[in-house]
Amino acid sequence: MTRGPTTYWDYIKVEEILDLQRGIDEREDDLSNDEVVFIVVHQIDELWFKLALREVVRLRDLFAAEKVREQSLASAVRSLRRAALLFEQLASHFVLMETLTTRDYLGFRDKLLPASGFQSAQMRELEILLGLRPEERIPLGHERSYLDALRHPDGSISPAYRRVEARLADYPTVKEALDEWLYRTPIQGSMPEQAGDEATVLRFLEAYAAAQAGELESVMRVAISQAPTEEDRRRLEARYRGEIANARRFLFAEDVAPELRARRVRVRAALLFIESYRELPLLAWPREVIDSIVALEQAFVIARQRHARMVERVIGRRTGTGGSAGVDYLDKTALNYRIFHEFWAVRTLLIRAAAMPAVERPEVYGFMTGE
Ligand code: HEM
Structure with a gap:
């Protein structure tokens, strides 16, 4: 069948979109401008979630491949940047929500009960796909789990529940796929399946830890020499010594169960x-991937914090429509919902280029010597 000439309204589905702000009673004419803003911003944000999910699925698929091709890393970075940008945009929408005064919002808030943003299946899908585990979730503060909160009020299964359930069965997560990719990274030219790989990795870590300790000790000496009191000197020394000990603990994965240690050591x-x-x-694009993951998680955390401050401004610290502790609950999610801990932790350990151990076998990484 041939299609006639395309129109803007057919392609974008303009009439359909404009017909979606009727509210729970299906009568847009009865709604205040405030309520329509409230509905539209949520709708836009759900569309942003949709776009972000598509990018994160694509990213996961690229890294879930048996062999991650170097060419796919640039596409991965593009997906990550777009997803991060979507969260930045989303956070900026909260300014618009802040045009609602408390009184205006209270004018229609009761209609929402017991609905809540935590019934946003797409937000849950994003968290799950990135790698947030059920046991890491903050309790909502009532007997229902985050999954049960997605059921219809009569307890039956909703489309939102089905989406999230399907995502829970959708493996690997981004975190798992990246972990596998990082595990296979050549370190000092050595691959995991090569003889002597473990010794090469440990030698590299020992050299790096020694260099990092040396760097911190020299900063510590300067800091101590400038400290005004003996008490300050002791405090500073303890702090720097603690940092050196933590670095070793992290690098040699002493915080991890012995059976998992070898893998964590190699990934870190x-x-x-x-x-x-x-x-x-050969490391330029992998480094961009890592930095873009950090940027995406940062955008996520900032969006959570921004949402919490907007909520505090509009409704104060009252109980949420979903029955949680409101702002207190949201602040806990902003603080604790971190997935890529190790990507951040490494930043604490990095040292100046001049102090780093020399690279062995640079030719493995496409480094052209003598040019
Ligand atoms: C006046 C505007 C808003 C208020 C007062 C508000 C309030 C709240 C509160 C109190 C919660 C905690 C759960 C509860 O007990 O209900 C919550 C959760 C949530 N809200 Fe909002 N919200 C607003 C706008 C938005 C917008 C525009 C979005 C964009 C999608 C959004 C997304 C979410 C999400 C995803 C959660 C779940 C957070 C989590 O469980 O990790 N909210 N909101």
Whole structure:
């Protein structure tokens, strides 16, 4: 069948979109401008979630491949940047919500009960797909789990519940796929399946830890020499010594169960190696991937914090329509919903280029010597 000439309204579905702000009683004429703003901003944000989900699925698929091709890393970075930008845009929409005064919002808030943003299936899908585990979730403060909150009021299964359930069965998560990719990263030219790989990785980490300790000790000496009191000197020394001990604990994965340690050590060494030697041609894109993951998580956290401040401004610290502790609950999610802990943790350990251990076998990373 041939299609006639395309019109803007058919392609964008303008009439359909404009017909979606009728509210719970299906009568747009009865709604205040405030309520229509409230509905539209949520609708836009759900569309932003939709776009972000598409990018994150694409990213996961690229990294879930048996062999992650170097060419796919640039596409991965593009997806990550777009997803982060979507969250930045979303956070900026909260300014618009702040044009609602408390009194205006209270004018229609009761219609929402017991609905809540935590019934946003797409937000849950994003968290799950990135790698947030059910046991890491903050309790909502009532007997229902985050999944049960997605049921219809009569307890039956809703489309939102089905979406989230399907996402829980959708493996691997971005975190798992990236973990596998990082695990396979050559470190000092050595691959995990090669003989002597473990010794090479440990040698690299020992050298790096020694260099990092040396760097901190020299900063510590300066700081101590400038401290005004003996008390301050002691405090500073304890702080720097603690930082050196924490670095070793992290690098040698002493915080992890012994059976999981070897893998964590290699993944953490890979993160450190990529961040440190990003000038090596083969590490340039991996480093962009890592930085873009950090940027995406940062955008997520800022959006959560921004939402909490907007909520505090509009409704104060009262109980949420969904029955949670409101702002207190939201602040806890902003603080605790972190997925890529190790990507951030490595930043604490990085040192000046001049102090880093030398790279062995740079030719493995496409480094052209003698030119
Ligand atoms: C006046 C505007 C808003 C108020 C007062 C508000 C208030 C709240 C409160 C109190 C919660 C905690 C759960 C509860 O007990 O209800 C919550 C959760 C949530 N809200 Fe909002 N919200 C507003 C606008 C928005 C907008 C525009 C979005 C964009 C999508 C949004 C997305 C969410 C999400 C995703 C959650 C779940 C957070 C989580 O469980 O991690 N909210 N909101």
